[in-house]
Amino acid sequence: MNRPASARPALATFSAPREDDALALVGLTVAYRMRGRERDVLTDVSLRIRRGEAYGLVGESGCGKSTVALAALRYLARNARVKAGRIAIAGEDVLALDADGLRTLRANAVSMVYQDPAGALNPTLTIARQLSEAFEAAGADASVARSRSHAMLERVRIADPGRVLASYPHQLSGGMQQRVVIAMALASNPALLILDEPTTGLDATVEAEVLDLIAKLRAELGMAVLLISHDLAVIGRMCERVGVLYAGRLVEEGATRDVFEHARHPYTVGLLRCLPAHGRNKHAGALDTIPGELPAPGASTAGCIYAPRCRLADARCREHAPPPHRMTSAHGEQMSRCHYHERAMELPFGNLIAGGDGPQSASETPSTSTREGAPRVVLRARDVSRTFGHGANAVRALDGVSIELHAGETLGLVGESGSGKTTLARLLLGLHAPDSGGAVELDGKPLHAHVARRRAEERAALRVVFQHPDASLNRALPVKRLISRALARRREAAGAVHAEHDATEDSRVAGLLEAVRVPARYLAARARQLSGGLKQRVAIAQAFAGEPRIVICDEPTSALDVSVQAAILNLLARLQRERDVSYLFISHDLDVVRYLADRIVVLYAGRVVESGPAGAVFDGPWHPYTETLLAARALGAPPANAAPRTRNAQQGCVFSAHCPRRLGALCDETAPPLADAGGDHRILCHIPLDELRAQQSAAKDTLPAT
Structure with a gap:
């Protein structure tokens, strides 16, 4: 962590911006107009980031983190408006700027890096054209922009800038795309860099490279950073101070070490306890979770907004909203909006998610992989290889890979981006065919290489949860219809081709969505209207609707916040115990893999190097x-x-x-x-x-x- 030598404790609350603020929000309230009425999504948010400082913003999906960033840049949607408050960036009153002034501010003082780098890059333009445009927007002419583009790629540690400049976005890896987007953001030498989930979906080593790059560039350029992330470990490594957002309200703030080591709000304590502890696995018990769900946008309450989910809440909490309590901690001032902030760390553990996933007792039946006797192999790949391209352009993505998946176990598959994990998953699913000489078997019997040639019961036995839920969800259909269709396919696979609508189907749909913590109010929502985290939860429910025996999980929790991740991991563990289902679990989060997996396979460049x-x-x-x-x-x-x-x-x-x-x-x-x-x-x-x-x-x- 790079801490400026002149750093001093920042006040948790304040009434006006200061000269040394890179960003200051004072009493910010933002509302969206939905269904004919305004609903507040941010309420009285005040925070400041000094020049050169890194500030982390954490909270569940839907808490308003990205709205904070978009409000600071005045990029809010047309149905949104700032109802109250002040926004200042590098001394400029953002809300007072006209269109030209706002354009100048965005071109010179502040930049933003979004979660999905591919979405920020134009697939029809070369990297050279797009990066040059960023410099031209900052005032450089075309020739200077081209030379600066090459130098900037070197600055973000790209080894072959010439090749990358001549490439199109699809020809670069995710980590390389993210470096290019960071280079574009730094073209204006901004005073403030906003990063919205910049490492989601990146493997451990690429994530470490990107974060190390950001830290070094911050030290070199003296810029401030607002880092929005659901990954608390990333926040802990990168940021001096952190703010915790819940339902549009800043409920805790302070030095990162103080907040993470001595949290003063029950919500912060809940988030920290959701993380899989090093060395802990599913057989030691379920992960702690936060009960209940976020309130709907614009929900009003007389008392504490967190009271319905809080294990410390009493009548006082439900009737009186807590003020911002300020206290002096080891590394500066800490703020908590909790009546009982002194007792927050005494919060009892509990696993209160839907479905009753309490801690697993020692008497519960372990998975098949740990029982006596030889485990039964349900899925096997024998010496499979996969080559893309021909001749001199041929690339072998998999090279002689053999794996076995046992009944009722989780096989973790780890390795960096490009190691062949997803290619292997697609090959098992029949979306890719292996090169000659390899074979895939289900229950000891060969599976056809192409999914369209497999029998209905074979397709039903093997399902997938993709990293990006848009790959498996019809964006035009409502959530209820998506799950109902999956249930109908299950009936068809079982032979009931013309079965009538099951009278209990609605309850089954509701039960599946409750298990993955999708609120009932989203039943009629279409997939395109959901956040990324909600889409992934619906995709998981859709996969399990068919009651598969094997589920391939390809980075299923990478886009989820820690509370939902814990609920999903508990759900996967419970379903495995109850149904003897097997998982091939692909993830770059090694703590998550350690928690859920019984066995591990490590891939590098298409080969198994350890198992x-x-x-x-x-x-x-x-x-x-x-x-x-x-x-x-x-x-x-x-x-x-x-x-x-x-x-x-x-x-x-x-x-x-x-x-x-x-x-x-x-x-x-x-x-x-x-x-x-x-x-x-x-x-x-x-x-x-x-x-x-x-x-x-x-x-x-x-x-x-x-």
Whole structure:
């Protein structure tokens, strides 16, 4: 964390902007006009970010985080307006600016990086054209803009700026696209950089690289940063101060260390307790969750807005709204809107989500993978490879991959973007066909390579939850219809092709949506009207409506806030216990994988480099690539020896070019053996396991406690 030498504690509440504020919001209230009436989505929000400071804004989806950013830039939708308050950026009164003044402010003083870099880039224009336009908007002529574009890509640590400038967005990885968007945002050398979920969907090492880049550029340019994220670990690494937003109200604020170590509001405590603890798994008990749901936009209450969900609430909380209590903490002033802020950390644990996911007792039946006897294999891939392109342009995305998924277990699949995780998932689903020589089996019987040629019961047995829910949801249909169609397909697969509408179908739809915490008021909403988090919850409900035996989860929680993530992980664990369903769980969040997975497979450049029981893989010894992934998670910065991933054209180890423990010509020229570390734990490496243990022991203290 880069803390300016002149930093001093900031006041949690104030009445006017100051000269050293990069951003100041004073009593900001924003309303949206919906169905003929105005509904407040932000209420009396006051926060300030000093020049050079990093400020984090956290809260559940729908709390108003992105509205804060859009209001600061005056990018609000046409049905929104600022009802009250002041907004100042670098000393400019934003609400008083005319169109020309606002355009000048956006071009020179403030920039924003959005969650989805692909959505911020024009797919029909080269990177050179788009980046040059950013410099031209800041006042540079065309020739100067081109030279500055090349220099800016070097500044954001892109190794081959010429190639990237000549590329179109679809030819770049997600991490590279995000670097380009950051370069565009920095073209004006802004005083304030707003980042709205900049690392969602990025793998651990690319996320670490992007965050490290932002921290270094912030130090170089002296700019302030407003970082909006549902990833509390990212906020903890990047920000000096943090604000917690709930239902459009700032309920807690202070130095990040003070808020995270000694939270003073029950909502903040609830968010922190939703995180999977290092080393904890599903067999140790369900994750803590926040009961209930956010109030509807514009909901009014006489007392504390959080009281309906708070385990400390009493009559006083329900009748009287708490004022902002201010107290001096270890690293500055802390504010909490809670009558009982001194007792917030005493909040009792509980798992009160719909469906009764309480802690699993020791007497409950463990998953099939942990029972006595040989586990039953329900899905198997045998030596599958997948090549895209032909001739000199051919790229082998998978190379001789073999995996087994057992009944009632979760197989975690980890690796960086481009390692082949999603390609393997699509191959298992029949959306890609393997190269000749490989095969996929369901219950020991071959599956056709193409999903259209599979039987209805085979398609029903194997379902998927995609990372981006738009890939599986019809944007024009209401939520109720989406789930009903999935239930109808289940009846069809069971042979009831002409079955009438089940009298209990409405209750089944309601039960599925309740289980994934989609409020009943969204039953009539169309998919295009939902937030990203709500879309993902509907997609998960849709996948489980068919009662599948196997679900492939491709980054299913990457777009969800921590409270909903905990509820979804509890739901997945409960369904597995009750229905013996199996999961292939793909994620870049290693804490989530450690919590849910029974076994782990680590992919690098299309090859399996390590596999085994989750505890063994996380405890070590590790393949050097697995060690790199764990280091990126633990340290929050890319390891010193990390480098861009490539397909190794040599006959040696696929990771040799980037391996921090490379042995030289042996690794470059000879394929490594598959070493048995015991207990079905296997590592593809030349280094003897005893030596790996010895080499990694010195670094182990910097990795997550397990």
